[in-house]
Amino acid sequence: MASLRISLSMQQPWIDAYSDPKAEIRTFSSCLTLGDLNGDNEYKLILADLGSGSGHVKLKVYKGTSLSSEIVLLDFPSAVVSIYTDTNEPRIPGLAVSCGCHVLVYRNCRPYFKFCMPSIEASSLEADLWRQKSQTTQMVRLLQELADEIGYSNLSAPSQTLLALEPNMRDEFLNKNRHHLIKKQTVITCMTAIKKSLSDEKSVSCIILATENYQVFILDPEAFVIMDKFPVPCVASMISALGLYAVDYRVLLASRAGKIFLLKAGVTVPVAHLASHPVGLILHTLSFTIATMNGNLQSYSTKGIKQWSTTLPGAPVDVCCVPLQGLALNLVAVSVSTDSGGSILLYSGPQLMHSFNTPTPVSALVFGRYGQEEHALCSVTTGGALSVKLLKRTANFGNGEKAPMISGSQPHNIKLLVPKKTRLFVEQTLRERDQCREMHNWFQKAWLDLGVSVSEAYLNGLRSTSVCERESLKLTAQVLGLGPRLKIQLFLENLAPDYVPAGLAVTFLYDPKLYTIHKTYIPVPMLVPGLTVSLETLVTCELGVASPLQVLVFASRLLLTAVINMPPATATLV
Amino acid sequence: MGLFDKLSNFLGLKKKEVKVLVVGLNNSGKSTIINHLKSDDEKSTEIVPTIGLSVEKFKNQKVYFTALDMSGQGRYRDLWEHYYKECEGIIFVIDSSDRLRLAVAKEELDMLIQHPDVAGRFVPLLFFANKMDLRDALSSVKVAAALGLEKLQDKPWHICSSNAVTGEGLQEGVHWFTQQVCESMR
Ligand SMILES: Nc1nc2c(ncn2[C@@H]2O[C@H](COP(=O)(O)OP(=O)(O)OP(=O)(O)O)[C@@H](O)[C@H]2O)c(=O)[nH]1
Ligand SMILES: [Mg+2]
Numbered sequence: 001m002a003s004l005r006i007s008l009s010m011q012q013p014w015i016d017a018y019s020d021p022k023a024e025i026r027t028f029s030s031c032l033t034l035g036d037l038n039g040d041n042e043y044k045l046i047l048a049d050l051g052s053g054s055g056h057v058k059l060k061v062y063k064g065t066s067l068s069s070e071i072v073l074l075d076f077p078s079a080v081v082s083i084y085t086d087t088n089e090p091r092i093p094g095l096a097v098s099c100g101c102h103v104l105v106y107r108n109c110r111p112y113f114k115f116c117m118p119s120i121e122a123s124s125l126e127a128d129l130w131r132q133k134s135q136t137t138q139m140v141r142l143l144q145e146l147a148d149e150i151g152y153s154n155l156s157a158p159s160q161t162l163l164a165l166e167p168n169m170r171d172e173f174l175n176k177n178r179h180h181l182i183k184k185q186t187v188i189t190c191m192t193a194i195k196k197s198l199s200d201e202k203s204v205s206c207i208i209l210a211t212e213n214y215q216v217f218i219l220d221p222e223a224f225v226i227m228d229k230f231p232v233p234c235v236a237s238m239i240s241a242l243g244l245y246a247v248d249y250r251v252l253l254a255s256r257a258g259k260i261f262l263l264k265a266g267v268t269v270p271v272a273h274l275a276s277h278p279v280g281l282i283l284h285t286l287s288f289t290i291a292t293m294n295g296n297l298q299s300y301s302t303k304g305i306k307q308w309s310t311t312l313p314g315a316p317v318d319v320c321c322v323p324l325q326g327l328a329l330n331l332v333a334v335s336v337s338t339d340s341g342g343s344i345l346l347y348s349g350p351q352l353m354h355s356f357n358t359p360t361p362v363s364a365l366v367f368g369r370y371g372q373e374e375h376a377l378c379s380v381t382t383g384g385a386l387s388v389k390l391l392k393r394t395a396n397f398g399n400g401e402k403a404p405m406i407s408g409s410q411p412h413n414i415k416l417l418v419p420k421k422t423r424l425f426v427e428q429t430l431r432e433r434d435q436c437r438e439m440h441n442w443f444q445k446a447w448l449d450l451g452v453s454v455s456e457a458y459l460n461g462l463r464s465t466s467v468c469e470r471e472s473l474k475l476t477a478q479v480l481g482l483g484p485r486l487k488i489q490l491f492l493e494n495l496a497p498d499y500v501p502a503g504l505a506v507t508f509l510y511d512p513k514l515y516t517i518h519k520t521y522i523p524v525p526m527l528v529p530g531l532t533v534s535l536e537t538l539v540t541c542e543l544g545v546a547s548p549l550q551v552l553v554f555a556s557r558l559l560l561t562a563v564i565n566m567p568p569a570t571a572t573l574v
Numbered sequence: 575m576g577l578f579d580k581l582s583n584f585l586g587l588k589k590k591e592v593k594v595l596v597v598g599l600n601n602s603g604k605s606t607i608i609n610h611l612k613s614d615d616e617k618s619t620e621i622v623p624t625i626g627l628s629v630e631k632f633k634n635q636k637v638y639f640t641a642l643d644m645s646g647q648g649r650y651r652d653l654w655e656h657y658y659k660e661c662e663g664i665i666f667v668i669d670s671s672d673r674l675r676l677a678v679a680k681e682e683l684d685m686l687i688q689h690p691d692v693a694g695r696f697v698p699l700l701f702f703a704n705k706m707d708l709r710d711a712l713s714s715v716k717v718a719a720a721l722g723l724e725k726l727q728d729k730p731w732h733i734c735s736s737n738a739v740t741g742e743g744l745q746e747g748v749h750w751f752t753q754q755v756c757e758s759m760r
Contacts, residue, residue, distance in 0.1 A: 015677045018674055371675060390674075390677070392681060
């Protein structure tokens with residue numbers, strides 16, 4: 001019975017708890033999170049629904065199988081995280097949403113705090129331009145010049161808007177915004193969180209932000225002040241962090257171009273440069289896993305050594321971490337889009353543990369506590385369907401994790417087959433060391449000799465023209481009949497355009513015990529270029545044994561040979 | 575059961591003691607239900623999530639019950655099957671407002687029914703569709719349908735909606751249960 005149960009659960013470790021194919025949600029993994037928002041131990045699913053483009057962007061909170069609240073956002077969010085910002089009882093987490101240059105914090109689904117990234121002084125030239133109150137056309141021209149000089153992305157937001165506007169709308173915009181101070185505002189590209197000083201589930205966390213102006217910020221959750229600011233060499237498009245702020249932590253950043261950087265102890269080091277764009281990344285203690293656009297799932301050590309790579313059965317869309325402490329497994333779920341829809345694959349290292357199909361590709365995935373359930377996998381498909389799967393208590397992913405890893409999958413473990421140094425090799429090296437001078441002289445002499453013989457052969461070839469003749473002849477042979485009497489047909493063709501060889505003849509090399517050839521010497525008529533000459537002779541097989549036969553074409557010297565594989569004769573003449 | 579036992583049972587001489595197993599997912603209200611069934615002076619004022627299991631005693635219609643209040647947390651659910659053999663009845667508690675985990679409750683129930691210590695045996699099953707007072711609670715009919723109880727034919731079963739905090743619906747269920755248990759003993 002027990003074994004039956006295990007085999008059943010092997011087939012499908014998930015319980016389909018809830019699915020709403022008509023939820024009409026558009027979201028990404030970074031905007032999908034789980035949290036005990038009301039402090040009642042009933043975990044909620046929080047997602048930012050980007051909408052179809054016409055309506056508002058909304059923050060939606062799902063409780064169990066129903067939508068419990070909605071908050072309208074005024075801008076597109078880049079990430080949503082649920083973190084504890086204080087130690088007050090009851091323990092209610094804040095919901096941090098990064099939008100443009102702001103981090104909006106909600107508590108109990110109500111606005112609680114708004115943090116604004118510090119602004120940067122615009123280029124003084126630009127500020128001057130705005131202060132001068134010049135004509136619109138002139139202003140646009142000057143700004144355009146400035147943009148060419150310092151780059152469009154380095155202009156402040158009002159300047160960028162002005163240049164992007166339709167010409168007839170510029171006047172109005174300029175009049176409205178003249179009095180504003182020109183300041184540049186950066187944009188938050190991604191956000192994540194790490195625990196501050198305790199690693200408990202409900203302890204206070206710090207927010208980590210990466211911005212468009214090549215910086216990473218760490219915010220203190222209690223006072224919302226910047227605790228740390230690090231310059232980084234890229235604009236991060238993806239971020240993953242691990243550790244405790246007060247003890248030790250690492251932040252992994254992926255740039256849009258596929259470069260991976262690790263920020264550790266305030267220092268950013270490049271760790272990998274991917275051949276393809278990253279789709280999702282997960283930082284583990286000693287390694288990180290990345291799914292790339294070219295359909296691979298790869299793992300690197302945090303030092304940047306590639307550990308393994310496996311090919312996914314489709315284009316990856318999203319990855320998420322599936323830690324299963326009860327099973328001592330730390331899986332990585334990858335959603336891929338395939339020809340027939342989508343599937344979700346669970347990997348333990350490079351080993352595929354389980355997979356299931358979804359009608360459409362899953363665009364956002366999150367695994368964790370949902371409702372009262374510890375192991376819930378919530379997903380949103382590209383078609384907008386929401387589904388919640390719960391891991392069965394008896395789920396067992398087989399002992400795939402114990403299967404031996406393919407040695408080829410760890411490039412740094414592959415041993416190159418370097419042969420042992422033989423005695424001969426050692427003696428030779430010793431000799432080379434002792435008598436390098438003589439050896440060099442010998443080599444030079446042999447090298448010269450070789451050159452001389454090559455030149456001689458070349459000259460010889462030019463004089464005797466045998467090379468040309470040989471190359472310009474084409475011989476094909478054919479054996480007709482079943483035996484014992486056969487006919488050999490030879491076709492000779494002169495391929496040289498301006499040379500007619502004369503005095504050619506054909507003869508054969510054969511075993512006289514086996515064959516009798518009727519015409520052992522066949523003179524070849526004049527070989528006019530482009531014309532095929534056909535020669536033939538009869539052959540009688542004396543014994544029922546087949547043996548190859550050689551055809552020789554010669555003038556004064558041997559020019560060409562060909563081997564004819566004779567067919568086995570069916571009978572001999574008696 | 576010997577002749578003497580039967581006789582003494584019939585005469586009501588022997589104190590009847592029945593062992594019941596109370597199972598269901600965590601947070602469904604098992605401990606709250608048992609607490610409500612206990613006599614007033616034994617009631618505890620605060621109920622915390624059960625760890626492992628706890629043994630409680632209560633009395634209903636002259637029958638003394640020993641209830642094994644199992645923990646419903648995922649990591650303790652493995653314990654349930656060790657007590658299937660010795661119990662004379664099973665109370666299965668469902669949080670009827672937890673629609674998300676109804677499928678999980680069904681999964682656990684299916685495993686319980688198919689377990690060799692339960693499958694071939696006459697064990698009365700009482701279902702409490704608990705937390706009926708909550709807004710999104712399902713009716714007992716809907717809970718029965720979701721659990722597929724219509725397929726359960728070889729065992730007597732009964733489902734009733736309940737509110738463990740006020741005690742509403744508990745008496746009806748326990749009354750049925752006591753009768754079933756007494757019948758099976760006779
Ligand atoms: N509203 C309402 N709440 C209830 C009801 N029954 C139980 N509760 C509450 O549900 C929560 C969980 O109850 P418990 O009795 O601890 O649940 P349990 O099934 O014993 O849980 P575990 O011991 O963890 O398996 C408590 O806060 C109860 O107050 C009910 O009928 N209605
Ligand atoms: Mg309990």
